[in-house]
Amino acid sequence: MTAKEKGFFEEExxxxxxxxxxxxxxxxxxxxxxSIDVGYIGQGAHKLCVNGQxxxxxxxxxxNGDALIGGPGITKVEDLKGKKVAYSSGTxxxxxxxxxxxxxxxxxxxxxxxxMDASGIVTAxxxxxxxxxxxxxxxxxxxxxxxxxxxxxxxxxxxxxxxVSLASWIVTPKYAEGNQDKILRFTRALFxxxxxxxxxxxxxxxxxxxxxxxxxxxxxxxxxxxxDWLTGKEVAKGAEDGTxxxxxxxxxxxxxxxxxxxxxxPVTDYVMLDNMVEAGK
Numbered sequence: 001m002t003a004k005e006k007g008f009f010e011e012e013x014x015x016x017x018x019x020x021x022x023x024x025x026x027x028x029x030x031x032x033x034x035s036i037d038v039g040y041i042g043q044g045a046h047k048l049c050v051n052g053q054x055x056x057x058x059x060x061x062x063x064n065g066d067a068l069i070g071g072p073g074i075t076k077v078e079d080l081k082g083k084k085v086a087y088s089s090g091t092x093x094x095x096x097x098x099x100x101x102x103x104x105x106x107x108x109x110x111x112x113x114x115x116m117d118a119s120g121i122v123t124a125x126x127x128x129x130x131x132x133x134x135x136x137x138x139x140x141x142x143x144x145x146x147x148x149x150x151x152x153x154x155x156x157x158x159x160x161x162x163x164v165s166l167a168s169w170i171v172t173p174k175y176a177e178g179n180q181d182k183i184l185r186f187t188r189a190l191f192x193x194x195x196x197x198x199x200x201x202x203x204x205x206x207x208x209x210x211x212x213x214x215x216x217x218x219x220x221x222x223x224x225x226x227x228d229w230l231t232g233k234e235v236a237k238g239a240e241d242g243t244x245x246x247x248x249x250x251x252x253x254x255x256x257x258x259x260x261x262x263x264x265x266p267v268t269d270y271v272m273l274d275n276m277v278e279a280g281k
Contacts, residue, residue: 001208002201003193011192012185018212022118025090028054031172037179038186042066042136043092043156043165043251047260049270050252055176057272058187058279059235059244060167064156065137065226066096071125072149074132077104083131084112086121092165093118097134098258099163100154125150137226138219163254164247167227176272183272187279191232198231236280239273 003009009016019036021027024045030036031054039054043063049056070079077100087093101107114130118139124130125143132153133143144150156165169190171183197205206221213220230238238244248267255261267273 001212002197002205003189005208006193006196008189008192008196009186012189014182014185014189020213023088023091024048028170031170031175037171037175038183039170040167041170042167044088044090044095045092046166046168046248046251047090047255049168049170050255050261050265052173052265052270054170055173055270055272056168056170056248057176057183057275058169058190059230059238059247059276060169060190061230062228062247063092063136063165063167063226064228065140065223066092066134066156066165067136067140067152068096068100068132068134068154069125069140069143069147070132070151070153071128071130071147075151075153077101077106077153080111080132081106082110082112084114084129086114086116086124086130086133086135088118088121088135089115091118092136093121093134095165095258096154096156099159099254100134102258103154103159122146137223138215141219141222164250166247166251180275184275184279187275191236191279194230194232194235198229202229233280235276239276239280244276245271245273 004016024041027039027041028045028048031039048054074080085097087097116124118135121133121135122139122142125133126146144152176183202224203221206217210217210220235244245267248271252261256264
């Protein structure tokens with residue numbers, strides 16, 4: 001939104017039309033159908049990139065926006081045994097749930113997992129239809145605000161010693177092959193916006209997002225603590241010195257451990273590090 005509103009896309013000769021989706025897997029399906037050109041995904045959908053369905057052309061941020069939240073009386077992972085837990089399969093919601101269970105020596109078989117759309121999780125928690133949930137911000141903030149005695153049991157930082165939760169910009173392999181210049185110009189605009197927002201303009205960025213999504217400004221502004229909001233300069237430097245590649249390697253290793261990815265794939269097969277380096281010049 002910052003790149004759009006500040007004219008950074010326009011400076012690069014790009015016109016952006018925004019299309020909203022509920023989750024990453026549906027974004028990748030839309031990319032594959034050709035209905036959109038570029039997508040933005042959270043942690044869970046990255047497994048589809050490793051499996052060759054999309055290519056990552058820019059790292060967005062390191063997230064701390066996912067959370068496992070217990071309802072009244074549920075304050076630790078072990079309390080979930082036999083309880084109804086809402087989550088969205090194939091997304092970062094599933095990842096935070098599985099990671100939390102694994103850390104406690106439990107599996108999905110120890111709970112009653114209720115797979116639902118992200119939009120339904122908040123309603124289910126508020127109504128008491130489920131006992132706990134795994135979701136992302138701002139849904140997590142809404143649940144903690146609306147559900148009396150709700151407890152945040154785990155978030156991404158709980159696993160910071162062994163895993164990393166990433167958000168990225170993606171295209172299909174076919175689009176990447178035929179549109180390298182467009183992707184580079186798009187990335188340059190993104191990096192300008194990331195640098196601008198980090199320069200004490202998060203309040204302005206929150207206003208743009210609030211207007212676009214028709215959500216309360218204060219709830220959007222509260223999300224500024226949900227991630228390590230990298231600058232474009234940091235991403236470009238990290239892509240050059242191996243830091244960014246290592247982030248995606250750690251992510252992939254954890255997908256393999258969880259069974260979401262069958263075998264190791266070179267990170268450079270699906271992450272366009274050169275594009276990030278060039279965009280930072």
